[in-house]
Amino acid sequence: MELQKFLLQLQQEALDLQAENMVLKTQIQDLENTQKLQKELAFKNGVYWKNDEGPFCQRCHDADEKLIRLQDWHDCWHCTNCKQSYYTKQNPKDNSGNYAETDYDPLGY
Ligand SMILES: [Zn+2]
Numbered sequence: 001m002e003l004q005k006f007l008l009q010l011q012q013e014a015l016d017l018q019a020e021n022m023v024l025k026t027q028i029q030d031l032e033n034t035q036k037l038q039k040e041l042a043f044k045n046g047v048y049w050k051n052d053e054g055p056f057c058q059r060c061h062d063a064d065e066k067l068i069r070l071q072d073w074h075d076c077w078h079c080t081n082c083k084q085s086y087y088t089k090q091n092p093k094d095n096s097g098n099y100a101e102t103d104y105d106p107l108g109y
Contacts, residue, residue, distance in 0.1 A: 037067075045088040047077055059084050 041048050047055035047070060057079035060068040070077035070086065077086040 034065075045086075047086050047088070055086075057082060057084060058086075 037050075040050050041056075041061075042050075043058070044055075047058055048061055048067075049055055050067070053069075055070045055077055057066075057068040057070055059082050060066045060079060063082075066081070068079050068081040070079055073085070075087065079085075
């Protein structure tokens, strides 16, 4: 009788450990993902870039840890999630000079 009780208790403890293990695994995965993302993300001109992708909304990432792709409006980057607009548009991949409306003014006005 005592032995049966003991076995039941052991079973319960094993189940608890399994559940705890799952939670810990999930937490480790989350941390690894966050760390990986932080390494990949670059903060340039007020917005985030991830390797060749982007830009992503700085506000959404910092406040909600969400990567929201910014929409390419004619003179700014726009976030459809938080409605933030970034007027520091400058694409480091684009050397065509089409985005001269930043701080750089070739005529000196
Ligand atoms: Zn946003």
